[in-house]
Amino acid sequence: MSKVSIAKGMRDFSALEVSRRQYIIGQIKQVFENYAFQPLETPSMENLSTLTGKYGDEGDKLIFRVLKSGDFLKSVPDNLPRDAHKWSPMVSDKALRYDLTVPFARYIATNRNDIKLPFKRYQIQPVWRADRPQKGRFREFYQCDADVVGSDSLFQEVELMLIYATVFEKLGLKVNIRISSRSVLNGLAAYAGVADKFSTFCTILDKVDKIGEAAVMQQWIEMGVTPEAADQIRIAIGTRGENAFGAMEKFREMDKALADLRFIIQQFENNFSGKASLIFDPSLARGLDYYTGAIFEVECPDVAIGSIGGGGRYADLTGIFGVKDVPGVGISFGLDRIYLALEERNLFPVDVNDGPQILGVNFGEKADVKTFGLITQLREKGIRSEFYPQKAKLKKQLDYANQLDISYVLMMGEEEMANNSIVLKNMRTGEQKVLPQDVAEVMNAI
Amino acid sequence: MSKVSIAKGMRDFSALEVSRRQYIIGQIKQVFENYAFQPLETPSMENLSTLTGKYGDEGDKLIFRVLKSGDFLKSVPDNLPRDAHKWSPMVSDKALRYDLTVPFARYIATNRNDIKLPFKRYQIQPVWRADRPQKGRFREFYQCDADVVGSDSLFQEVELMLIYATVFEKLGLKVNIRISSRSVLNGLAAYAGVADKFSTFCTILDKVDKIGEAAVMQQWIEMGVTPEAADQIRIAIGTRGENAFGAMEKFREMDKALADLRFIIQQFENNFSGKASLIFDPSLARGLDYYTGAIFEVECPDVAIGSIGGGGRYADLTGIFGVKDVPGVGISFGLDRIYLALEERNLFPVDVNDGPQILGVNFGEKADVKTFGLITQLREKGIRSEFYPQKAKLKKQLDYANQLDISYVLMMGEEEMANNSIVLKNMRTGEQKVLPQDVAEVMNAI
Numbered sequence: 001m002s003k004v005s006i007a008k009g010m011r012d013f014s015a016l017e018v019s020r021r022q023y024i025i026g027q028i029k030q031v032f033e034n035y036a037f038q039p040l041e042t043p044s045m046e047n048l049s050t051l052t053g054k055y056g057d058e059g060d061k062l063i064f065r066v067l068k069s070g071d072f073l074k075s076v077p078d079n080l081p082r083d084a085h086k087w088s089p090m091v092s093d094k095a096l097r098y099d100l101t102v103p104f105a106r107y108i109a110t111n112r113n114d115i116k117l118p119f120k121r122y123q124i125q126p127v128w129r130a131d132r133p134q135k136g137r138f139r140e141f142y143q144c145d146a147d148v149v150g151s152d153s154l155f156q157e158v159e160l161m162l163i164y165a166t167v168f169e170k171l172g173l174k175v176n177i178r179i180s181s182r183s184v185l186n187g188l189a190a191y192a193g194v195a196d197k198f199s200t201f202c203t204i205l206d207k208v209d210k211i212g213e214a215a216v217m218q219q220w221i222e223m224g225v226t227p228e229a230a231d232q233i234r235i236a237i238g239t240r241g242e243n244a245f246g247a248m249e250k251f252r253e254m255d256k257a258l259a260d261l262r263f264i265i266q267q268f269e270n271n272f273s274g275k276a277s278l279i280f281d282p283s284l285a286r287g288l289d290y291y292t293g294a295i296f297e298v299e300c301p302d303v304a305i306g307s308i309g310g311g312g313r314y315a316d317l318t319g320i321f322g323v324k325d326v327p328g329v330g331i332s333f334g335l336d337r338i339y340l341a342l343e344e345r346n347l348f349p350v351d352v353n354d355g356p357q358i359l360g361v362n363f364g365e366k367a368d369v370k371t372f373g374l375i376t377q378l379r380e381k382g383i384r385s386e387f388y389p390q391k392a393k394l395k396k397q398l399d400y401a402n403q404l405d406i407s408y409v410l411m412m413g414e415e416e417m418a419n420n421s422i423v424l425k426n427m428r429t430g431e432q433k434v435l436p437q438d439v440a441e442v443m444n445a446i
Numbered sequence: 447m448s449k450v451s452i453a454k455g456m457r458d459f460s461a462l463e464v465s466r467r468q469y470i471i472g473q474i475k476q477v478f479e480n481y482a483f484q485p486l487e488t489p490s491m492e493n494l495s496t497l498t499g500k501y502g503d504e505g506d507k508l509i510f511r512v513l514k515s516g517d518f519l520k521s522v523p524d525n526l527p528r529d530a531h532k533w534s535p536m537v538s539d540k541a542l543r544y545d546l547t548v549p550f551a552r553y554i555a556t557n558r559n560d561i562k563l564p565f566k567r568y569q570i571q572p573v574w575r576a577d578r579p580q581k582g583r584f585r586e587f588y589q590c591d592a593d594v595v596g597s598d599s600l601f602q603e604v605e606l607m608l609i610y611a612t613v614f615e616k617l618g619l620k621v622n623i624r625i626s627s628r629s630v631l632n633g634l635a636a637y638a639g640v641a642d643k644f645s646t647f648c649t650i651l652d653k654v655d656k657i658g659e660a661a662v663m664q665q666w667i668e669m670g671v672t673p674e675a676a677d678q679i680r681i682a683i684g685t686r687g688e689n690a691f692g693a694m695e696k697f698r699e700m701d702k703a704l705a706d707l708r709f710i711i712q713q714f715e716n717n718f719s720g721k722a723s724l725i726f727d728p729s730l731a732r733g734l735d736y737y738t739g740a741i742f743e744v745e746c747p748d749v750a751i752g753s754i755g756g757g758g759r760y761a762d763l764t765g766i767f768g769v770k771d772v773p774g775v776g777i778s779f780g781l782d783r784i785y786l787a788l789e790e791r792n793l794f795p796v797d798v799n800d801g802p803q804i805l806g807v808n809f810g811e812k813a814d815v816k817t818f819g820l821i822t823q824l825r826e827k828g829i830r831s832e833f834y835p836q837k838a839k840l841k842k843q844l845d846y847a848n849q850l851d852i853s854y855v856l857m858m859g860e861e862e863m864a865n866n867s868i869v870l871k872n873m874r875t876g877e878q879k880v881l882p883q884d885v886a887e888v889m890n891a892i
Contacts (some may be wrong), residue, residue: 004496004555007540010489011554014781015567018485034825036802036850037830039464043456043586044490044572044698045510050450064491066509067538069576071530082524084517088460091537094453096490116849118835121461126490130515140489153835155808155818162822182448267815273820321450356482362601369713370554372601376608376717378478389564389599403562404482430740 007115009131019353021142021339024171028144031167032122035159035358037146040121042103045094052095054102054320056289064139096128100145101317101330108149109321117150117326131367136336147330149317154260157294157313160268160331164298164309165268165276167333175308178297179264182312183257184248185285188233191251192225199288201225205237206285213238235307237283244280257293262380264294265430288315296331303341308334356386357446358408359401361374364391367412370437374410374422377439385444402426408446412437453575455585465799467588470617470784471570474590477613478568479625481605486567488549490574491540494499498541500548500766502735508575510585511538542574546591547763547776554595554708555767563596565773582782593776595763600706603740603759604713606777608757610744611722617784618793621754624727624743625710628758629703630694631731634679638671645734647671651683652731669794683729690726703739709739736760742777749787754780802832803892804854805847810837813858816883820856820868823885829892847873853891858883 006012013021014063031037053062065088070076072091080086097103100123108115124144131137146163148156161177168175204219213234217312221231236247248258261280268278286295293313300308311331318326342348362368371387378385386406388397394411401409411423418436423446425432435441452458459467475485497509504807511534518537526532543549546569554561570590577583592609594602607623614621635647649696650665660682666676694704707726732741739759746754757777764772788794806821809815817833824831832852834843840857847855857869862880870891871878881887 004552005493006552006556007489007491007493007496010491012489013485013487015484015486018487022485030828034828034830035799036830038461038470038799038801039459041459041464043453043457043458044574045453045456045586047451048454050453061515064515065513066542067513067534069510073528073530073533077527079527082519082522084519087519088513096512104451106452110452111458116846120832128490140491140785146842148835151835155814155833155835158818159833166826267818270815271819351482354479355484368601369716372604372713373717379608380612382476382480382724384482385479387601387605389594389597389601400562445707 006285007139009133011138011140015355016353020342020348021335023146023348023352024335024338024342027141028167029122031163031170032146035146035163037122037148038122040107040123041125042097042100042102042107042123044097044126044157046097046103047267048089048095049108050234051098051102052089057424059098059300062131063098064096064128064130066094066096067092068094083100097125098129099127100143100332101147102320105258105318105321106147108326109318109323112318112323118148118156119150120146120148122137122146136340138336142335144333144335145330147317147328149326149328152327154263156329157264158259158271158300160311160329161264161268161278161296162272164271164296164331165274165278168237168276168298168300169274171338171342173304173338173341174275176276176299176301177276177278178284178299179261179278180280180282181254181257181261181294182288183291184282185263185288186255187248187254188282189250190253192220192229192233194220194223197223202285202288205283208237208283217399222352230445232318240281241279242281244282245285248282260294277439286310287312292316293329296369300341303342303344305337305341308337308341320334339347354384355404356384356406358383358385358410358442359397359404360385360387360399361394361409361411362388362391363411365417367417370417371410371422374439374442381439381443383443398427410442434444453585455579455583456584457584457740461801462799467556467781467785467790470781470788471588471797472588473616474613475570475780477609478592481566481592481609482570483566483594486550486553486569488543488546488553488569488576490572492543492544492549492552494535494539494541495553497544497548498535501544501693505544507550509544509575510542510574510576510717512540512542536792543571544575545573546571546589546778547593548766550593551716551764551767555764555769558764558769560678561605564594564602565596566592566594567594582786584782589780590779590781591776593774594764595772595774598773600709601713602775603710604717606757606775607710607714607724607742610742610777611718611720611724613756613779614722614746615720617788619746619784619787620721620748620792621723622745622747623722623724624725624745625724625729625740626706626728626730627703627707627740628734628738630702630728631734633694633697633703634682634728636699638666638679640666640669640671643669647806648731648734651729655685659764678785686727687725690728694728706740715882724804732756733758738762739775744856746787749790750785751783751790754783754787756780760862761793800830801850802830802852804829804831804856805843805850805852806831806833807840807843807855808834808837809857809859811863813863817856817858817868820883820885820888824888825884826891829889843875856888 020332048148076090092393126142129259160366189195189198194201208216217230239247291312295312298309313329315327360371375385421434422437461763503589522536633639635644640647654662685693737758738761741758744755759775761773763774806817821831821833855871867880868883
């Protein structure tokens with residue numbers, strides 16, 4: 001007998017959790033669709049070669065590879081030394097989806113003749129990563145992405161920012177959307193004289209929230225930035241919003257980027273009047289391997305949970321698959337963290353997990369089929385209803401109703417059988433009503 | 447540059463396909479919930495030991511195993527001969543969900559102290575099988591299951607039959623639900639004198655639709671059934687409904703089973719008045735490895751597509767995981783085949799894939815931000831709307847509207863800019879209206 005357990009880093013979702021996740025997904029979907037994004041689903045497994053080499057060395061290690069079926073050792077040469085790295089592509093030719101972006105690029109590449117640009121798709125599916133499980137980090141989790149490809153128009157950035165703001169408004173969560181641009185970072189690195197070490201420069205900047213400004217400056221100086229330049233940049237990246245535009249204007253090579261950011265923010269503000277704010281934050285550094293234009297990140301100031309969404313513009317989505325000139329821009333929602341934020345702020349609607357409203361008590365004999373008939377009619381009318389499957393003590397059945405948080409029970413005892421009536425008991429108030437055995441009467445009374 | 451393709455046996459689902467699948471799933475979910483089934487989701491990966499040995503030797507071969515991360519060769523002894531069967535559990539310790547039943551049993555076993563019986567759950571998730579792909583058979587497909595565990599009551603069979611009937615009524619698909627019982631098959635095998643070769647007896651019976659009665663009789667005779675007994679059984683299993691009850695009464699050991707089937711059918715007929723029929727069919731043989739009571743299968747007489755659903759009662763779901771005495775009964779819907787049946791019968795609602803209704807034409811200059819503003823307001827009102835992202839020739843933008851099957855376009859040319867109006871064009875009729883630049887006016891006019 002195996003001692004059974006759930007696999008490491010994996011989760012079961014109970015009815016309440018499924019319903020709450022569906023609630024969040026439903027809100028996101030509705031806004032995506034109002035903005036004319038259409039759903040796409042790609043398969044869980046892709047050819048291994050589609051995924052490897054797309055996420056950097058660290059990412060490659062985290063891809064879950066699927067063992068070939070049958071004799072998976074067949075194509076391993078007899079004399080090949082036992083090196084997992086060499087064996088891996090011989091014993092495995094498929095892998096699990098690691099994100100939604102590469103499969104989307106693969107979809108566009110394989111369907112390029114049928115797709116009309118601009119093409120707006122949203123995709124809400126699980127992805128898998130062989131990360132070491134820890135609090136809040138799982139090996140299977142959902143991504144909720146919206147991307148539009150085939151146009152450079154800044155209206156698309158505006159739309160995506162409005163989508164963020166509208167979704168979080170509907171969810172009741174106050175958010176700050178931070179926006180900046182790859183060109184802003186390029187300009188800062190050029191000013192610092194380390195344009196050739198751009199990615200190191202940005203990796204250091206990205207740590208500012210964790211290690212503080214002084215340590216960031218120290219590391220920049222160690223990589224060759226003069227103390228004076230480092231200090232100028234330090235001051236500039238400490239600014240936000242209108243001040244940040246002012247502070248950035250002294251740096252070269254970012255006039256176009258700043259004008260673009262101004263347009264995006266201006267149009268956002270013209271078209272959104274809710275709680276979310278969109279703020280230029282020159283300290284933002286993310287996704288630098290692929291983003292080429294605007295970059296975004298969403299934070300929830302009331303919950304210490306980190307980023308709950310992010311995205312940016314890329315110049316070339318499908319070049320890796322031989323299809324050139326497909327620029328795009330996209331955003332992602334972090335479902336798990338949004339869930340935790342709503343839970344912490346107590347923002348889930350109370351009726352998000354509607355269990356049954358009515359329980360038909362089973363007194364056996366002929367009352368059972370009569371009660372069952374009424375329950376079936378209630379179900380047909382869309383009332384979520386339960387019927388206790390076998391005769392049992394009334395107390396046991398009422399306990400069951402309470403455990404399932406059921407509001408009403410229907411009881412047909414001997415007396416009710418004799419005079420064609422039924423008792424409706426309100427489990428909250430204890431009140432009982434005697435009604436005719438008629439579905440319309442029951443519906444009126446609940 | 448990799449020549450990229452989708453993995454074998456895998457599918458992408460376009461917007462129309464996603465929407466149609468969601469339509470079917472939505473109908474099924476709603477009925478499940480009206481019958482007080484609650485959602486459960488289990489992870490895509492289970493520990494390998496949870497899945498192996500549960501599906502027979504053939505099933506075991508079709509389980510997709512996930513390669514261990516990192517040095518997956520570490521626990522393979524140096525001198526172990528290259529035998530995939532021996533290596534497999536050393537290089538893999540996780541596997542992909544093969545069905546929804548074993549993970550459900552694992553869930554109950556791992557949560558047995560928190561679950562209140564009877565426990566009704568539905569689960570709608572993909573499963574993976576390393577089958578050879580062929581027309582209509584895929585390596586990733588959805589199962590839609592509802593099971594109730596913890597009670598022997600026949601009302602649960604009745605509920606599940608009503609769920610089948612109600613779902614297919616809502617989908618507009620006429621179905622026949624075939625019902626029989628493990629005990630009926632036991633009784634026939636006993637009558638044939640081959641109770642000790644029960645599963646062979648049933649496997650032959652199960653082929654009757656493919657190979658015909660004569661071949662079935664021949665094979666039974668080859669396994670030791672007398673020609674006379676085989677002929678009696680042949681006649682009996684050719685009957686249906688009330689005739690089948692009559693024909694079965696001559697066989698031993700099935701009185702209780704026949705009474706149960708009568709109860710289920712009677713209660714079904716008392717409580718359902720739509721197009722689906724529930725018919726006793728003694729030739730039905732399915733799931734004999736685990737079903738112990740009633741067995742069901744759903745067919746669609748108007749579409750040559752085979753079974754679109756099935757299920758049955760089992761005496762012991764979780765014994766494999768050390769938790770005794772959890773009987774249950776469940777049904778499954780075959781999403782892919784239901785999809786094909788609805789497609790063939792042209793039964794999908796036309797509005798199941800609502801793309802955008804309105805396109806805002808982009809004439810650049812200042813008309814763009816004004817038109818964009820109106821489109822944003824329409825989106826806030828729940829009207830699915832698109833905005834053409836950049837200035838382009840009108841014809842190109844109208845073509846785009848037509849390609850996306852958009853009903854209306856909004857156009858703000860120089861004249862409209864001058865007098866604060868906007869043109870609403872109906873793309874179906876060609877009719878144009880001049881309206882004030884006001885969202886309420888636009889909504890009234892569409």
